[in-house]
Amino acid sequence: MRVLLSTYGTRGDVEPLVALAVRLRGIGVEVRMCAPPDEEFAERLAGFGIEPAPVGLSVRALMDGKAGPSAEDLSRFRTALVAAQFDVLPAAADGCDVLVAAGLAQIAARSVAEAVGIRYVYASYSAVNLPSPHHAPPPRPGWREQEVRDNPTLWELDARNVDAQFGDVLNGHRTALGLPPVAGVRDHVLTDRPWLAADPVLGPWREVPGLDVVQTGAWTLTDARPLPADLVAFLDAGAPPVYVGFGSLRPSPDFARGAIGAIRARGHRALVSRGWADLGLIDDRDDCLAIGEVNQQRLFTEVAAVVHHGGAGTTVVAAKAGVPQVVISLPVADTPYWGSRVAALDVGAALDGPAPSAEALDAAFGKALEPGTRERARALGARIRTDGASVAADRLVDFVR
Structure with missing residues (x-):
């Protein structure tokens, strides 16, 4: 069995997938991972024998300015990242049985999995990233803050904003792959059965009709390094x-x-x-x-x-x-x-x-x-679990089988 893991972001986005990869390798699963091209991430993956597939620009370079990137820069970057994912993910998925995408930037992942004929799982590290009347959407840098405070309305506006940013570019790539267009980019990426890699005590999920969330616990890796x-x-x-x-x-x-x-x-x-x-x-x-x-x-x-x-x-x-x-x-x-x-x-x-x-x-x-x-x-x-990555790895094997 071979798994492709994909994420984009800072260390907080990469590290949980490293924990899952290590657990998967421990039970005999081959792992390939798409991550930003930053040297620190490449070294981290190499240290665990995880095959890397760099995608997009350096995250550290993107965030290097003291003021951070402008809204216009972020919009251009997001569009370019989708194109980069469609360039890299199909080859990275070759020979894989399932693609696991984590984080809000994985716009291309489900379409690539569909095109190459493998299974797909979306994972979130926080309940707040999944639509629910119990909380508002997370702030998305570069997008105007909404004045309304009604959670369902905010999620509707969030879906429209995601469509405005990604709808045309995603469906353009899907057409090139011979896939039908999708309506509702955000929910297409999330699926109706997303995984939640968060501790159930620290960050619980409250049930929502139409969304069957699988909460595994946080994906963490034991760190045995001594302190300096x-x-x-x-x-x-x-x-x-x-x-x-x-x-x-x-x-x-x-x-x-x-x-x-x-x-x-x-x-x-x-x-x-x-x-x-x-x-x-x-x-x-x-x-x-x-x-x-x-x-x-x-x-x-x-x-x-x-x-x-x-x-x-x-x-x-x-x-x-x-x-x-x-x-x-x-x-x-x-x-x-x-x-x-x-x-x-x-x-x-x-x-x-x-x-x-x-x-x-x-x-x-x-x-x-x-x-x-x-x-x-x-x-x-004393109540925080440490087995989230193991639970997720076992579930993933069962899911593919």
Whole structure:
């Protein structure tokens, strides 16, 4: 059996599919994976013996500017990415039995699977990406925010926007492949039986008529790497610090200064993860340390709280570690959703980014550092599952057979 996995995005989009690929290889399944061409992703796949098929432009290059790409740039990029997928995916799917597409950018995947005659599964990492009257659609960068607040209406408008962006280009490629046109691009991509790769406690799905969601649990991979020696020495030198990191996203330029000030005001030390925004320290005092990419699964068990952007991966790792969270959500994809889940579970606080006020930061840190919050976070950690990738791999084999 051979599986083609496909995604496009930052590490938060790629890493869950790596976890699924590793589990599939462990049960004897061959795996090929379409991902962005960034060197860090190529090295990650090669480290697990996963055959790569690069698609599209470098994600890091796309997000390199401090202001981010404009709405016009994003529109052109999205159209170009569909063309790139139709160029690469058919050859990548050769000899495969099923194509698993994850993320909002997989417009071509189902059509390619249909054209080459293999099965297709769509997977989402967050419930908020699937249509439901219980929540609004996720914010899509570059698209105008809607003024209405009625969830069903918002989902209708979202479907129209997806059609306006992708309808003509998708159906043009389908015609070239001898396939009939589709109406309703978003729901065509999602199917009526999408998989939800999210923890059922942290990010549950509420049933919706007409959508048969298969929730497997989050797709995570155990990280056994030791922490760097300088980080271990810093952790051993005092009380547990507060971790601050934004992954691939960019907070306001002054965020690190405000966060470190608020952390110090609460009597805590700080760990600042540089990330793609290259966050740094504000002075040379020894109560703060800047770090690169490390084993978060191990590190988060050693900190007092985790301050982050609300990515699905960081949220589940922090939850499993049993540590309180402060989510500074930017209006991007599922980050506001995960902030709302942290707040709803009462294991921390959520703020709208990218530049919360000093008063808001202080209140959020106060909430996260309360003993009761820590107790609730520990209790939640004991309920977070770690078998999502295994469940998905076994289901996928059964699905193909």
